[in-house]
Amino acid sequence: MGAVAALVGLAAWARHGRPAPGFDEARARMLLAEEFPGARIDRLWIARDGKGALARSGAKALVLMQLGDGYAARSTCWAQVSAAMFRNGRLRIELGEVAAPRAELAFDQWPPADLAA
Amino acid sequence: MKDLDPVTLATPFFILAIVLEIILARLGRAKASYEPKDTLVSLAMGLGSTVAGLATAGVVFATSLWVYQHRLFDIPMSAAWAWFAVFLLEDLTYYWFHRLAHERRFWWASHVNHHTSQHYNLSTALRQTWTGGAAGTWLLWLPLAFIGFPPAMVAIQKGISLVYQFWIHTEAIGRMPRWFEAVFNTPSHHRVHHARNPRYLDRNYAGILIVWDRLFGTFQPELDEEPCRYGVVKNLATFNLLRVAFHEWAAIGHDLVRQPRHALGWLFGPPGWSPDGSRETSDQIRARWAAGRAADAAIPAPAAAKGPTPDVRSESPA
Numbered sequence: 001m002g003a004v005a006a007l008v009g010l011a012a013w014a015r016h017g018r019p020a021p022g023f024d025e026a027r028a029r030m031l032l033a034e035e036f037p038g039a040r041i042d043r044l045w046i047a048r049d050g051k052g053a054l055a056r057s058g059a060k061a062l063v064l065m066q067l068g069d070g071y072a073a074r075s076t077c078w079a080q081v082s083a084a085m086f087r088n089g090r091l092r093i094e095l096g097e098v099a100a101p102r103a104e105l106a107f108d109q110w111p112p113a114d115l116a117a
Numbered sequence: 118m119k120d121l122d123p124v125t126l127a128t129p130f131f132i133l134a135i136v137l138e139i140i141l142a143r144l145g146r147a148k149a150s151y152e153p154k155d156t157l158v159s160l161a162m163g164l165g166s167t168v169a170g171l172a173t174a175g176v177v178f179a180t181s182l183w184v185y186q187h188r189l190f191d192i193p194m195s196a197a198w199a200w201f202a203v204f205l206l207e208d209l210t211y212y213w214f215h216r217l218a219h220e221r222r223f224w225w226a227s228h229v230n231h232h233t234s235q236h237y238n239l240s241t242a243l244r245q246t247w248t249g250g251a252a253g254t255w256l257l258w259l260p261l262a263f264i265g266f267p268p269a270m271v272a273i274q275k276g277i278s279l280v281y282q283f284w285i286h287t288e289a290i291g292r293m294p295r296w297f298e299a300v301f302n303t304p305s306h307h308r309v310h311h312a313r314n315p316r317y318l319d320r321n322y323a324g325i326l327i328v329w330d331r332l333f334g335t336f337q338p339e340l341d342e343e344p345c346r347y348g349v350v351k352n353l354a355t356f357n358l359l360r361v362a363f364h365e366w367a368a369i370g371h372d373l374v375r376q377p378r379h380a381l382g383w384l385f386g387p388p389g390w391s392p393d394g395s396r397e398t399s400d401q402i403r404a405r406w407a408a409g410r411a412a413d414a415a416i417p418a419p420a421a422a423k424g425p426t427p428d429v430r431s432e433s434p435a
Contacts, residue, residue, distance in 0.1 A: 003132050004160040007240070010136060011151040014143040018150045018236075037409060065354050068152040070235035072354035098371075099364040100354035 020069035022050025028064055035073035036062055045105075045112060048089070052105040054081070056115075063093060063103045074100050086110040121269070123276035131283055135239045138289055147289035149238050154356045156240045161358050162230060163243030173250030181259060181268035190265035200274075203266050204325075207258070207274040211324035214257045216335065219319050219399075225388045226365035227252040233361055235348040237311050242286035247362045278324045282307075292339075302327045305339045312345035313352075315406035318399040350389070350402065 021027065023046050032041060032055055043056045055062040061081045063074045074095050084093040091110045093103045141147035192199045218228035227248040234241045249255075261271045284290075285307040293303045302323040310321040320337035323330050330336035339345065353361060365388075372383040379392045389398035397405070 001164070004157070004164060007132065007135055007139075007160060008153055008157045010139050011156040011240075012153040014139045014151060018152075037405070067235075067352070067354055068154050068356070069150070070152070070155075070348070070352065072352040074351070074354070095354075097364075098360055098367040099351065101360075103354070 018069045020066065022066065023047065023053045023064060024050065028053035028055070031064055031071065031073065032062055035064075036075060039075075043115065045107065048106040048108060052103060054091075054093075054103075054105055056081075061093070063095070063105075065100075065103050065105075072100055074103065084110075121273055123273060123280045127280045127283070131239070131243065134284070138239050138287065141289065149287065149289050150236055151238055151240070152236060155234055155236050156238075158356050158358060158361055159234055159240040159244040162247070162361065163245055165247050165358075165362065166245035166249075169247040170250060173255075177250065177255045178268065180256075181262045181271070184259045185262040185265075185268055188263055188265040192265040192267070192270075194267050194270050199266070199270070203261065203270055203274045204277075206261055206264075206266075207271060207278060208323075208325050209329060210257055210261065211275075211278055212322050212329040212333070214254050215322040215324065216333075217257075218254065219322065220387050221385050222365070222369065222388045222390065223384045224252055224254060226369055227254070229349060229365045229388075230361050232311060232349050233353050235352060237286060237288055237308060237345070237347045239283065239286055241311070242283045248366065281325050286311075298327075300328060301325060306330075306336075308345045308347075309337050309339045311347050313348050313350055314343060314346055315402045316340075316343060317345065318350070318403055350397075350399075 023031075025044060025046060028044060028046060029041065032039065032044075032053075036057070039055075039057045039060070039062060041055045041057055041062075045054045047053060051066040053064040056078060057075075059078050061076050061078045063076065065072050065074075074097070076093065076095055080095075081091075081093055084091050086092075086107070086109075089106055089108065091105045091107055093105070095102055138147060138149050139151055142149035142151065192202075215228075218224040227246045230246060231241075231244050234244055246252075258271055258275065262268050282302070285302055285304045287304050288308065290304040292298060292305045293301070297303065298305065302321070302325055306321045306323065306327050309317045312318075317337055320335055321327065321330050322335055327336065353364065355361070369383060373380055376383065376392065382390055382392060387398040387400070389396045389401070
């Protein structure tokens, strides 16, 4: 246990993770193309803190979530996003997977004006 | 027996090697990246795996002894030829165990956590299963005892294989000399194994000798033009240890409850199998990728959909 703590401490001290620049539109589109090849992106919203992104692709929602210096991607039905709770500036989308229980994305408002329009 | 356990003997070396890799990376002398939470999960999985292994060790040892009592031959532990034979046969067994652990969901559920890190460093080597013993993969080694190899000999060789596989979990080593890459599993070959790029999925199952992959058609060299992206097809969105350890078992349980009449497929189909084809297996992902690539290049995609990609990169010494 001591060795584990020491090694994790060393890894934290070294701070030698990969650069995790956060999501902007270009990076989100690149990763979405990689994760969901051929998926048409109708709309794309980048989380305020750059730690996630949400895209609408027809009846599907494509989600990118930052995890440490990596990320995870999931697809769910758009209805799940419509039913998602928005509170305190965070949209909480239930993904229903043990490996990815939910996505929490920071937005100024939800639904955004461009979606309502 | 404990004194001869190669893994126990090598544990201080594991720790020192990780320390060295982190420091060299920090100093810019080696290619490696560590993320503290990811490292914590890997090391905790390693500790948990050791504890879980103790829980099934008695059953494994007793069963091996019982099979050995009904052995075909008496193979002496003192003979050099016997060690060479057990080296080859254990490594062949490992290849098929590993292939099974990737290609059938029941065993993938116990092995997947080794692949859940998005990093590839020496700590990833220690991200080991908690449920391998319960999944019964150790049964595959029983034929060695039946042939006549003493269980202690098999256990030592298994340990040697595990220790060998530690050092190949690194990006710090580029490529080994050409002759070594041709025969042995190396960091380069194993990076491919841990990659989630469609081209690299379910390739390079070797333990020590890469020749098994070359022989059975699962070899894929690392290509300079396609850097490895590590993790699983659907990366985990959590560092929660229990979710890392049990997520695929939980997913199987969920599928079984939802569609019990497809139990055999859910349990023993390839990972990604589904009765309605709504999910994708590795072969299907690779086929889709190959078709897209062929369409882009406007050339036909013959065997690329199924077989490994030809070696278009010349291997060179590190």
